[in-house]
Amino acid sequence: MNLIEDPWIPAIRADGRQCRIAPWQIAETDNPVVELAAPRADFQGALYQFLIGLLQTATAPEDSEQWSDLYHEPPLADKLASAFGAFAPAFELFSEVGKPAFLQDLTLQEGEAKGIAGLLIDAPGGKTVKDNLDFFIKSGQVEQLCPSCAAQALFTLQTNAPSGGVGHRVGLRGGGPLTTLLKPAGASTLWQKLWLNVLDSSNGLQSANTVLSADIFSWLAPTRVSDKTGQATFPEEVAPLQMYWGMPRRIRLEKQPGFCQCSLCGGETESSVSHFITRNYGTNYDGAWLHPLTPYRIDPKKEQLPLSLKGQKGGLNYRHWLGLVLRDDENGDQAAKVVRDFQATKSALLDAAQPLQLWCFGYDMDNMKARCWYEHTLPVMQLGASQAELVQQWAQVLVNCARESAQLLRQHIKQAWYRRPKDVGGDITFIDAAFYQATTGDFYKALAALARHSQNDTSPPQALYEGWFHTLKRALETQFDQSALNATPEAMDLKRVMAARAALFKNFHSSKQIKQIKPAKRPLKETA
């Protein structure tokens, strides 16, 4: 199967019909493709990145004007087919060892043979099966995959690869990175969904000059192994486009002829994959890689390497909004390159009435194990550069105050619960989760209001700050009472609980952060 020429990508057309398309068909305008339809959520994210990578590699626009023209009117499908077609030799899924096979080690003859379920990131490793911890997916459930699902699984693994034991390298963005893609909020074609995430050439990611370059597609040459005699791979050593085609794992799929019903999509095919072979010490990505589709934490002192943001326990909420959509000065989080580029150049070229979202997804990894897959969409506002700067500053105040409140809440609930709170460990992050949940609606309302305020005023939005003050205070009251008193109150030391409650509000009112948003005059009635 050739991933450029054959129709292997599960998709949905405007009339709702499911189909399989070859990549060039994303440019069809008659009953266009509107969405992908992968059999698993992580594959869906991977297919998006496969197509975005292909567009970036084969047809990156020269500048933002060309980007904008093509956003509104896709290229002719024939033209796209021939642009992609040049890369076809690098996209064969199966071939003899020694000839290139997509995302697979060129020369891997011998290695550990593994069942195909081992390609899936939530599949339990040997240890997990033993510990009977495989609540995620029951082992033995996935026995054979159709070539299409095998290609999706392979790309998903190579792009997200967690650490897999000695010498089984993590992906170019670290294990289980967060990916953030821009998406129109309303109805749109798949072309638009993809093209929003393609960068123009001014970003250093111009289309490949040499079509079949091992600097981009590392599987066209012997793997840069990373065992004792080998080496790490730094950004300066290969083409920037390799970021879209990272291959940390040495894998070779084995194709089997014969009728197959795919364990994942249920499709019936003439051949299948039930095993692969693999070896450790594949490409070891090191140095300051900055993948365009992933947000990073940047060390302001530049002493640490940029750290890709990962999935987090408890998922994402609005306190991550700044770091994912703009930048968060509190912790150095910075939105992905495509998102920053959008704010800087593309936003002005789009119809401001078309609302956008940021689709954020990734695994919540616990070392080698996936705890879960999660996705969130966050609102993206179309702001000019100077407006974005103001909104960033003001929203930072809101987020800082929310963080401060959540921290105070946690601290005082512990004081209410325990005689000696400092000695008590335990995970009480669920308290934060409930607090952020309770204030989410008001945060996004305030954010929209900040954006409006920034259109004609550069002074801090005092009234909005005060509204946020009251939101936080109300949420603290409710959350404290519900959590601190969630035992049998008669059996609790209510004196201690109430002392903790009083201390919570005393500290809230005197907090430096909170003072920024506190109404100037104290309200007459205290509801503490």
Next chain:
Amino acid sequence: MTEHNLHGASPAALRHWHSALDGQRGMRAQLRRIDRPEDVLLSEAFAAFLARLPESWRHERHLMASALVASALAWVQHDEQTSSFAKQLKGKEERPLMSDMRFKQLLKSRTPEEFYRRLLRAIRLLKGQVNVLSLTADILQWYQEFTQGPERNPVNRLAVKWARDYYAA
């Protein structure tokens, strides 16, 4: 302003009935003469009390709570509306007017008789200067929790409500 749950009774009617006791010494004496709240049930004074209140206060299930309210209010000299009953028990001084231990005991009374006795002690401690509506609502809630178990939502429990007022005062 705090909303008191008075089980449908009109605040004005309650206050009016209470202040009218000043001119009806006989009635007040009838209500005060009892040892146990149920002793009041057959009195003329209690009938007059019920006449001012909604039908539901006369239901069998509610009668005991109604009796507790009528007998307790008979000991209140002056309707002191500035703060809640639990806050009044804390008082304004550093040292609480009613001690922490006594306060907890009041809440944890095991029978309506015990609650009544302790309530009277509390009212005496306050020299009869008590918030009538707050006291009424608290008696009603105490009896409801006594018969039906505490509120599901801990935030609304009497113990919590009182602790909030007493310990934070």
